[in-house]
Amino acid sequence: GDVFEITAVPFHKPDGSQLVIVIVNEMTEQKKLERMKVDFINVVAHEMRTPLAAVIGFNDLLGARCANLTDWQKRYIENIKINADKLKQLIGDMLDLAHLDAGILKLDYTPVRLHEVATEVLVRHQALIAEKNQMVDLDISMSMAIDCDRQKVTRVMDNIVFNAIYYTEINGNIRISADDRENVVLVSVVDDGVGIPEQDLTRIFDRFFMVDATLTRRCDRIGIGLTLAKGYIQLHGGEIWAESELGKGSELHFTLPKCVSR
Template sequence: MTDGVIATDRRGKVILINSPAEKMLRVPHESVNGKAIIDVLDIADDYQFDNLMGQEAPITLDRSTVNERYILRVNFSVIQRETGFVNGVIAVLHDITDQEKVDQERRDFVSNVSHELRTPLTSMHSYLEALSDGAWQDPDLAPKFLEVTQNETERMIRLVNDLLKLSRMDGGREHLDKSFVNFTDFFNHIIDRFEMMKKDSIKFKRFISKEPVIIEIDEDKIMQVLDNIISNANKYSPDGGQISFFLKKFDNKIEVAISDEGLGIPKEDLDKVFDRFFRVDKARSREMGGTGLGLAIAREVIRAHGGEIWAESNRGKGTTVKFTLPYSELPEDDWE
């Protein structure tokens, strides 16, 4: 039995507690037997034992700590004889921590999507309303208003496309079209493209050996990962800053690292930057056109390839995003 069970006598004193209930409540049965159930469940501030006998709806116990989320649901039923005499109460405990986590993530997701869509829609509505009220006749205002409307439309399209990508990955419908690639050339080619478009004040520095590194990847998807990471580094690099690119080869993997000299990420946020819609600087990210989903997609792509991705940062000194991809020596005949 995985459910916790506690039985009481007619005065509400515990007469039985099974092992799962002991583990859920983290108490030994010796300290519980004979104790009031409202004290064992730590609900004495809100309930009396008489209340529990008529309690039809389950009670939620939040036993979370700073380091751990832990939630229990308790259902009560009365132990009653045929004569109607009440012998006590049975409490059945369920650990609903994972369920609550999923439900909360779903609520947060709906809330975030609604917010992300509402912002550009509100902006578009305002500008279109102004145009319909006569601004379209103003040769100075009309082009600006139309440009804003077009930019916000494109932003919504990016958001919807990113959401669709994540949905396909979550449902296992995103197929990896792998092929063998010289990752050294592949990486350099992507950096070249960004270097042509970067601000003159930003420097690119490469720590990449010329040695060919042949690995099997889905080029389009890994390109999207690199595009997103380099784009973020470019956005948040200060004037005069440097973006550094690293490629290391190990026995069974390669490690790619991209470092910037921006403001960095607070230590407590490092694990969150790959969560959907998480932004360290929300206002600045939206201003720069981000959807808040780029790194979440990058994590799913890297995991699908059997690799890992993480971020390292010193506040005020920049951020480094690293990821690994599986690697094994390819026989020369196979590559040719």
């Protein structure tokens, strides 16, 4: 059937009376285009995942079955795995972005311990943390749990923490915390890195936006991580925002509601 968007706007007349202006937009064609975009990305993702699964599978088999590999050959196999995993994640991110746009992304709620999520993210990036000799302070109670989509919240935390690590200098400091507020849990990632220009604080959540494009491209990111993070958090009913002072560091905060209406 046809789809319409209806907006009601109050209007005050000079004589003190009030009218309501109703604006009706026919959205059927737009919804059809969004559906076509999602269908197209679903097909492309499937066509990419099939050969990628073969690459990952045969690469794992090669590493497991070949006993006399040289150090260089082992390094090649590890590089194939790392880059195949990156491509797999990118495909998943593009799918989620399309599903967010179309309003059809669903959340899988389970009880999640935020300390475990943060620890998992830090283990994933421990090589870069060690390389930059950074100090990371994890201040989240091991007992703190909240109902949320674990995979999505892990992606949010991963994107924010990676940015903090990458844009913080050698010997820098990063703090990850979670505070139990009245109706929400507030998660914060604070660093003493390069900071974000004031005019870019809201734009960092825009699709494909990069504060420093040259630096960002060096880390194999395309500028959708924080866009997805914002979409995931808003889908949970929370908020996400940034605070920063150029040259003194950044703070990324997000909230997750305690009471979930599904």
